[in-house]
Amino acid sequence: DTEVTQTPKHLVMGMTNKKSLKCEQHMGHRAMYWYKQKAKKPPELMFVYSYEKLSINESVPSRFSPECPNSSLLNLHLHALQPEDSALYLCASSQDPGTSGDHGTQYFGPGTRLTVL
Amino acid sequence: AQTVTQSQPEMSVQEAETVTLSCTYDTSESDYYLFWYKQPPSRQMILVIRQEAYKQQNATENRFSVNFQKAAKSFSLKISDSQLGDAAMYFCAYRSLYYGNNRLAFGKGNQVVVIP
Secondary structure: OOOOEOOEEEEEEEEEEEEEEEEEEOOOOOEEEEEEOOOOOEEEEEEEOOEEEEEOOOOOOOOOOEEEEEEEEEEEEOOOOOOOHHEEEEEEEEEOOOOOOOOOOEOOOEEEEEEEE | OOEEEEEOEEEEEEOOOEEEEEOOEOOOOOOEEEEEEEEOOOOOOOOEEEEOOOOOOOEEEOEEEEEEEEOOEOOOOEEEEOOOHHHHEEEEEEEEOOOOOOOOOOOOOEEEEEEE
16 A cells, blocks of 8 residues: 545635645655645655654745654644745655665655645 | 756657657766656656666566666656556656655656547
């Protein structure tokens, strides 16, 4: 099973709202990722959690706040977003690249399509 | 930092025919992983195929195969017997072998259009 789930599928929010995106995997993966993707562009890495600790933050604005409550869950808290933040937000997970048989292949969820008005 | 180049933004292929997508990359590392991901209109990124650089044998997955040329730093994807469901954006990606480097470097993508 290589399933990563994300909720909600679609989200429309105003610039003053606070919302959260949720990602879940039950593959025993110990690394989880948030990506932002604009139409017809490749995904851009935002954050990486490894063993539930934030290991990479790609200089993402503080209006995006990640959280990893446990090894299966990853949240992205959104506050005071801008219209240019409208995009597809993808979550991915992988085994520990140093020890896994699949060499840390990243498996993606279906994404949350976010629209900021 | 590694860079990945996909130079043909859009390619068309007749159903049942073969199409080849090119990918080149720049790296000073000797060991690494290469991936092709497919992203259909539903927009979920799906792993198509993976190649370990230390393996000389080209990876295959059903109708998908790669031509990995390590010296030329080339990693092309061949889709045989194209089907309507193959219509998607295809991204080539590179990942370092070294532990702790979880980053994927993506190319800009190839849009594949399948003509019935």
